[in-house]
Amino acid sequence: MYFASDNSGPMHPAVAQAMMASDTGFHPSYGTDPIMDSVRAQIHEIFEAPEAAVYLVATGTAANALALATLAQPWETVFCTPLAHINVDECHAPEFYTGGAKLSLVGDGDKMSADQLRARIESWTKGDVHTSQRGPVQLTQVTEMGRIYSLDELHALTGIAREYGLPTFMDGARFANALVALDCTPAEITWKAGIDALSLGGTKNGCAGVEAVIFFDPKHAWEFELRRKRGAHLFSKHRYLSAQMQGYLDGGIWLEAARAANANAARLASGLHDVPALEFVQEPQANMIFATLPRHQHQRLRDAGAIYGLWGEIEGDPDERLMMRLVCDWSITHEMIDEFLALAKG
Structure with a gap:
């Protein structure tokens, strides 16, 4: 992931x-x-x-x-x-x-x-x-x-x-x-x-x-x-x-790869809308997603092997909201996206 x-x-x-x-x-x-x-x-x-x-x-x-x-x-x-x-x-x-x-x-x-x-x-x-x-x-x-x-x-x-x-x-x-x-x-x-x-x-x-x-x-x-x-x-x-x-x-x-990357991000964003604690910084427009989650959820995602950009230390107040950046390229698989979404919703 x-x-x-x-x-x-x-x-x-x-x-x-x-x-x-x-x-x-x-x-x-x-x-x-x-x-x-x-x-x-x-x-x-x-x-x-x-x-x-x-x-x-x-x-x-x-x-x-x-x-x-x-x-x-x-x-x-x-x-x-x-x-x-x-x-x-x-x-x-x-x-x-x-x-x-x-x-x-x-x-x-x-x-x-x-x-x-x-x-x-x-x-x-x-x-x-x-x-x-x-x-x-x-x-x-x-x-x-x-x-x-x-x-x-x-x-x-x-x-x-x-x-x-x-x-x-x-x-x-x-x-x-x-x-x-x-x-x-x-x-x-x-x-x-x-x-x-x-x-x-x-x-x-x-x-x-x-x-x-x-x-x-x-x-x-x-x-x-x-x-x-x-x-x-x-x-x-x-x-x-x-x-x-x-x-x-x-x-x-180049256009085929960009469409695939954008589509992967759209699939990921669509699923993230169903994560109750998640808040989007803004609606995604291309292949990058910026959102916030409480620190304890980031800890759970990281412990499960998810790798993504994180603003702030992973240790600290479990309820503090930290911003994340999720980037999709053309090669990200639907299975990878769905596995991440299952963890985020769990």
């Missing part, structure tokens, strides 16, 4: 097969392999963006930090939420790779509103040499609390960013989960909604370790290439990144 993270699941068989197929003979290195040519063409077609610059890196932190470094000057500030991955989970990598750009927090949780963004941008006086200058806006889709920005919300936020002449970057570690939940096209949720750059996640959705960085305006291409190399994230045997992404995209595997 493993619900700790979608980082922890296995590779999708299609991804594993693609990697094995690439593991023969000799291929050009550093991203000049023919598999990467195919990946680039696939992403151009999928996103209806034939001019987009497309690159691969191995981690989400590299994707986020290098993309933001390309969009932000060292004296600028990046507008993000307090719970943004770049703020709480990346050990100051964005500040490091940007050469010192500041993070300015917008709102008080995992999502920002248009009004909050405007107020925060206005809090930095334009042209004051003594302060940070206004820089990129960063949004996470799906958010760190499992919520999704609607198309209307995206348009409102990117509209404000454009009004101030600022680019918008989307951390899409769980992009596919948001895409299938919104039932829209990749173009509609990105460049048609005003997104300038995207990290397209693969690791959390069935890959071994690969993320695509997409700049919808290719003017950023050369700078990103230099930053990726200088930052030690240009793989020599790049074909193994290319093969993962090819296997992920071919035949819509």
Whole structure:
């Protein structure tokens, strides 16, 4: 019963097969392999963006930090939420790779509103040499609390960013989960909604370790290439990144895996509604569930072998409510879900 993270699941068989197929003979290195040519063409077609610059890196932190470094000057500030991955989970990598750009927090949780963004941008006086200058806006889709920005919300936020002449970057570690939940096209949720750059996640959705960085305006291409190399994230045997992404995209595997992950979370959430003591933090929208239970129930679940995220110590007041995070990936079985639900209801 493993619900700790979608980082922890296995590779999708299609991804594993693609990697094995690439593991023969000799291929050009550093991203000049023919598999990467195919990946680039696939992403151009999928996103209806034939001019987009497309690159691969191995981690989400590299994707986020290098993309933001390309969009932000060292004296600028990046507008993000307090719970943004770049703020709480990346050990100051964005500040490091940007050469010192500041993070300015917008709102008080995992999502920002248009009004909050405007107020925060206005809090930095334009042209004051003594302060940070206004820089990129960063949004996470799906958010760190499992919520999704609607198309209307995206348009409102990117509209404000454009009004101030600022680019918008989307951390899409769980992009596919948001895409299938919104039932829209990749173009509609990105460049048609005003997104300038995207990290397209693969690791959390069935890959071994690969993320695509997409700049919808290719003017950023050369700078990103230099930053990726200088930052030690240009793989020599790049074909193994290319093969993962090819296997992920071919035949819509990335969407199939995301639908399965979301459906698993929906099945789990439906059963959890019947657990009397459980309270949802919010209704699940993708593949993550946040809820609270009394500590004694967490103790019982943990003792039975359930693994999931828990905020707080397992020992203490048995009646104190602690928040949990349950994450489903494509590989979670119905049997695993039903076993967990039986324990939670018992």
